[in-house]
Amino acid sequence: MSMRTEAGRIAAVAWKDLMTEWRTKANFNAVVFLAVLTLLLFGFALGPDTNALRAAAAGVIWLTILFSGVLAFNRSYQLELEHGALEALLLYPGSHKSLYLGKLLANLAFVLMVELVTVPLAAVLYDLPLLGPLGGLALVLFLGTVGFVALGTFYAAMASRIRAREVLLPLLLFPMLVPVIVAAVEATSALLSGDAMGDAGSWMRLLFVFDVVFVTASVLAFEHVIGE
Amino acid sequence: MRHPSGSHSHGTGAAGAGGGRDDAAVVLDGVARRYGRRWALRGVSLRLEPGEVAALVGHNGSGKTTLLRILATTLRPTRGSGSVFGLDLVRDAAAVRGVVGMLGHSPGLYGDLTAGENLVFALRMMGRKATDAVVADALEQVGLAREADGLVRTFSAGMQRRVALARLLLRRPRLALLDEPYASFDADGVERVNAYLAGLKAEGFAAVVATHDLPKASAVVDRVWRIDAGVLTEVEVGAAPVGGGRPRDIVAANVEGRGSG
Numbered sequence A: 001m002s003m004r005t006e007a008g009r010i011a012a013v014a015w016k017d018l019m020t021e022w023r024t025k026a027n028f029n030a031v032v033f034l035a036v037l038t039l040l041l042f043g044f045a046l047g048p049d050t051n052a053l054r055a056a057a058a059g060v061i062w063l064t065i066l067f068s069g070v071l072a073f074n075r076s077y078q079l080e081l082e083h084g085a086l087e088a089l090l091l092y093p094g095s096h097k098s099l100y101l102g103k104l105l106a107n108l109a110f111v112l113m114v115e116l117v118t119v120p121l122a123a124v125l126y127d128l129p130l131l132g133p134l135g136g137l138a139l140v141l142f143l144g145t146v147g148f149v150a151l152g153t154f155y156a157a158m159a160s161r162i163r164a165r166e167v168l169l170p171l172l173l174f175p176m177l178v179p180v181i182v183a184a185v186e187a188t189s190a191l192l193s194g195d196a197m198g199d200a201g202s203w204m205r206l207l208f209v210f211d212v213v214f215v216t217a218s219v220l221a222f223e224h225v226i227g228e
Numbered sequence B: 001m002r003h004p005s006g007s008h009s010h011g012t013g014a015a016g017a018g019g020g021r022d023d024a025a026v027v028l029d030g031v032a033r034r035y036g037r038r039w040a041l042r043g044v045s046l047r048l049e050p051g052e053v054a055a056l057v058g059h060n061g062s063g064k065t066t067l068l069r070i071l072a073t074t075l076r077p078t079r080g081s082g083s084v085f086g087l088d089l090v091r092d093a094a095a096v097r098g099v100v101g102m103l104g105h106s107p108g109l110y111g112d113l114t115a116g117e118n119l120v121f122a123l124r125m126m127g128r129k130a131t132d133a134v135v136a137d138a139l140e141q142v143g144l145a146r147e148a149d150g151l152v153r154t155f156s157a158g159m160q161r162r163v164a165l166a167r168l169l170l171r172r173p174r175l176a177l178l179d180e181p182y183a184s185f186d187a188d189g190v191e192r193v194n195a196y197l198a199g200l201k202a203e204g205f206a207a208v209v210a211t212h213d214l215p216k217a218s219a220v221v222d223r224v225w226r227i228d229a230g231v232l233t234e235v236e237v238g239a240a241p242v243g244g245g246r247p248r249d250i251v252a253a254n255v256e257g258r259g260s261g
Helices: A003-024 A026-046 A050-090 A097-125 A134-159 A165-192 A200-226 B004-010 B014-018 B064-071 B115-125 B132-141 B157-171 B187-202 B247-256
Strands: B026-035 B038-048 B053-057 B079-084 B100-103 B175-179 B206-210 B223-228 B231-235
Touching (some): A003 A026, A003 A050, A003 A097, A026 A097, A050 A097, A050 A134, A050 A165, A097 A134, A165 A200, B026 B064, B038 B231, B053 B064, B115 B132, B115 B157
Parallel strands (some): B053 B206, B053 B223, B100 B175, B175 B206
Antiparallel strands (some): B026 B038, B026 B079
16 A cells, blocks of 8 residues: 555544544543643642742643543544444554554644643643743643653553553553653753753653654554454 | 355365465355354354355354454454455455455444545545545435435434445445344345345455345345354255245245254
């Protein structure tokens, strides 16, 4: 099957997932609501001290993305399990890699949309200087989200046919995400505090390496986890 | 009744599955499948020629769907080997999916997409250009021309099955696998399924139809395979029952006489 055909299949899967979400908006509303609640609850737990809020903000933002993203990944495969759509999907000609890449694109777009709502809200709640490091921050959010979504989409496929998938997915996913989360939090924290030591660049390079490794490994292994 | 592997009289025999290219539509050789400790299929050997339609009958849980899923490559056999139009079911799984199409027990559609959008998605997944004319023609063939813009989740079970049938029509598989194709269909739907199967035969393609409703399929079937606890045997279609009868009655009487489900 040609590269063009595979690209068409990837786009078709992403279009189908996003169109379904656009029609219902059920998942987006639920995920954004959870993200807002998480930000508020961390805010209450940390107390009114502005310095404490700012110091914790990078970690809180990424944990919020983590919790809300897991809901999105589960929903992504839930769609396929309804009415036997997964079996029909697996029966299309060609390799299953395009299914993974299509879902990766759809989940990436979804989580980035959630971030468009939650990150500005976090800036207000935690008094963050968002406008100054906006370009760098956007890059860190993108790189961190790619790594997170790459693993999330892969492990959600693995857990999709297990009865306790909602519980199992975080158990499988969160330990694997530690390197991405550490790098993303460090880069975000450095940017939000002015990056006087110039650490953000090296953390971003590390994030890029993680992204390449995770996406490549997931594409290669996906055929084995989605088949049976 | 005769064992399907007895169809070696066709020439190359079931053993051809593991060897070189075979011109048979389907060859299975000793295929077995286990779920945990339970064997769903036990050494199934069979052969289906191009231009033939086989009906697969048996009780619930007898192994019909497992056999179809192995032919569709969504399940791997635990033991044994098989091929579809000369392509190995395990080694050439991706290529097999290019020649096989399945109408599953569930429609496999997306409820929040319209009927037309479901078919557009299917065409794009097949690597084909999705034009309005192609989609409209497929829906016309299943009697849903006016429902292209309706959300599938608002359709009845029968209408959803018709959309799934339209998707199979677009697929134009050389081997069609149909799991309970007559379920949820009215008389018009049954006729459309049989017209589709007759068209496949005329083109030299093949089909395996798992059904509990053999009389509806008997107008188009060439072989009847009965499966019981994972063991497959072939029912002789031509043998006249006591009292004679039309060809479709003969098939039904032979199978019913053997306690088919």
